[in-house]
Amino acid sequence: xxxxxxxxxxxxxxxxxxxxxxxxxxxxxxxxxxxxxxxxxxxxxxxxxxxxxxxxxxxxxxxxxxxxxxxxxxxxxxxxxxxxxxxxxxxxxxxxxxxxxxxxxxxxxxxxxxxxxxxxxxxxxxxxxxxxxxxxxxxxxxxxxxxxxxxxxxxxxxxxxxxxxxxxxxxxxxxxxxxxxxxxxxxxxxxxxxxxxxxxxxxxxxxxxxxxxxxxxxxxxxxxxxxxxxxxxxxxxxxxxxxxxxxxxxxxxxxxxxxxxxxxxxxxxxxxxxxxxxxxxxxxxxxxxxxxxxxxxxxxxxxxxxxxxxxxxxxxxxxxxxxxxxxxxxxxxxxxxxxxxxxxxxxxxx
Amino acid sequence: xxxxxxxxxxxxxxxxxxxxxxxxxxxxxxxxxxxxxxxxxxxxxxxxxxxxxxxxxxxxxxxxxxxxxxxxxxxxxxxxxxxxxxxxxxxxxxxxxxxxxxxxxxxxxxxxxxxxxxxxxxxxxxxxxxxxxxxxxxxxxxxxxxxxxxxxxx
Numbered sequence: 001x002x003x004x005x006x007x008x009x010x011x012x013x014x015x016x017x018x019x020x021x022x023x024x025x026x027x028x029x030x031x032x033x034x035x036x037x038x039x040x041x042x043x044x045x046x047x048x049x050x051x052x053x054x055x056x057x058x059x060x061x062x063x064x065x066x067x068x069x070x071x072x073x074x075x076x077x078x079x080x081x082x083x084x085x086x087x088x089x090x091x092x093x094x095x096x097x098x099x100x101x102x103x104x105x106x107x108x109x110x111x112x113x114x115x116x117x118x119x120x121x122x123x124x125x126x127x128x129x130x131x132x133x134x135x136x137x138x139x140x141x142x143x144x145x146x147x148x149x150x151x152x153x154x155x156x157x158x159x160x161x162x163x164x165x166x167x168x169x170x171x172x173x174x175x176x177x178x179x180x181x182x183x184x185x186x187x188x189x190x191x192x193x194x195x196x197x198x199x200x201x202x203x204x205x206x207x208x209x210x211x212x213x214x215x216x217x218x219x220x221x222x223x224x225x226x227x228x229x230x231x232x233x234x235x236x237x238x239x240x241x242x243x244x245x246x247x248x249x250x251x252x253x254x255x256x257x258x259x260x261x262x263x264x265x266x267x268x269x270x271x272x273x274x275x276x277x278x279x280x281x282x283x284x285x286x287x288x289x290x291x292x293x294x295x296x297x298x299x300x301x302x303x304x305x306x307x308x309x310x311x312x313x314x315x316x317x318x319x320x321x322x323x324x325x326x327x328x329x330x331x332x333x334x335x336x337x338x339x340x341x342x343x344x345x346x347x348x349x350x
Numbered sequence: 351x352x353x354x355x356x357x358x359x360x361x362x363x364x365x366x367x368x369x370x371x372x373x374x375x376x377x378x379x380x381x382x383x384x385x386x387x388x389x390x391x392x393x394x395x396x397x398x399x400x401x402x403x404x405x406x407x408x409x410x411x412x413x414x415x416x417x418x419x420x421x422x423x424x425x426x427x428x429x430x431x432x433x434x435x436x437x438x439x440x441x442x443x444x445x446x447x448x449x450x451x452x453x454x455x456x457x458x459x460x461x462x463x464x465x466x467x468x469x470x471x472x473x474x475x476x477x478x479x480x481x482x483x484x485x486x487x488x489x490x491x492x493x494x495x496x497x498x499x500x501x502x503x504x
Binding site for chain 2: 049058060062064065066067069071073075085087093098100105107109110111112116118121124125128179182193196198200206207209236237238239249251267268270271272273278281283290291292294313315317326328329
């Protein structure tokens with residue numbers, strides 16, 4: 001009797017199979033959204049970077065050693081296709097405009113009819129996110145979600161990316177080319193990363209990029225991204241893509257190493273005027289590391305040399321004939337020494 | 351760049367002897383400084399005036415005539431206050447010259463990557479610059495990269 005009553009009750013209140021399926025799907029979607037894995041947030045951020053029309057004000061702060069740099073700028077973005085940046089601070093650089101259009105960056109300085117084309121830039125926001133997705137998938141970078149916070153008045157989820165093996169030890173293979181930690185705060189509505197923190201060493205952020213004011217789908221007239229017609233474009237002095245381009249502005253022959261690790265590419269050549277002469281920086285990148293070769297020419301050599309090591313960089317500096325050299329980077333020590341020897345050989349070979 | 355440095359470089363600029371980076375820095379300063387603009391204009395006027403001066407060859411016997419006139423000049427008295435003063439002033443002037451020469455030589459000896467004196471400071475400066483380059487590449491904005499190449503201040 002009791003069993004019969006239960007069965008009747010069951011049939012009276014039974015749930016239609018289709019309805020149950022819908023309920024299950026909805027439940028799965030809600031739970032799934034709430035626990036959206038970090039990799040999906042990274043992909044959303046990448047898509048937003050590539051497609052979103054957005055404007056605002058952002059602040060970049062970089063702290064290296066004893067130096068802290070702060071840049072404030074207004075920006076207008078049309079996805080990854082076009083961008084305009086107007087510098088607000090530091091005051092000495094206020095009013096300079098950086099324009100990205102037709103796959104090149106051009107700088108316009110205020111009150112001039114000249115613009116300067118910047119050499120190709122190694123990484124952009126979207127490429128960084130794409131790289132992060134690849135490294136998270138391969139397990140080289142670990143990703144974790146952080147509690148929500150508000151950035152520029154908008155609700156953001158936090159994603160922290162940590163390199164699985166962050167410290168550089170002697171004689172071990174170099175780690176992948178990625179900062180020790182990158183933390184992103186991604187706008188829940190649009191997917192745009194409104195704050196980023198990067199640390200190279202020990203988790204202490206050394207670069208923070210934060211959007212302070214944001215405007216979604218702003219009016220972006222084409223002239224915003226177009227150079228005025230009467231402006232003459234010249235190459236930007238001081239930074240070059242190749243040694244050959246840099247050489248005419250340097251008063252001594254630039255030395256290049258005859259040995260470089262496999263897969264090394266030259267990212268840029270920087271020529272810096274210093275009180276005691278010009279310094280040339282060759283900034284290289286390998287699939288796993290970055291390193292810089294510094295060189296200057298002096299007529300009267302003095303004692304100068306040594307080896308040092310920081311948590312993630314080896315530093316080797318020495319003098320060879322009339323040249324000062326230094327190599328800094330997160331390459332293994334043996335590789336740095338091999339490059340140094342090849343630089344000496346190139347010096348004596350000339 | 352400040353006015354003092356700008357004034358030091360103005361003649362090299364007028365004569366087209368500055369490196370492109372220095373030209374950019376100087377021009378940026380000139381755009382904002384009316385004082386230096388006037389200095390530049392004055393230097394240009396003087397430079398043009400000098401260029402316009404006619405070039406004449408000295409007479410062939412000029413050297414012989416000068417020597418002859420010097421030989422014919424009456425000899426000075428062996429003592430005079432002005433001559434004494436010149437001799438007294440010579441010593442500090444030479445000392446000052448020696449100090450300036452030493453300072454110039456000393457500056458040449460500094461590792462060019464840093465204005466600091468020690469290896470540790472030089473190493474630190476190199477690492478800072480390398481890390482700035484590395485950080486700039488992770489920035490979504492190209493501005494840090496641009497500023498590292500051209501200097502944060504103008």
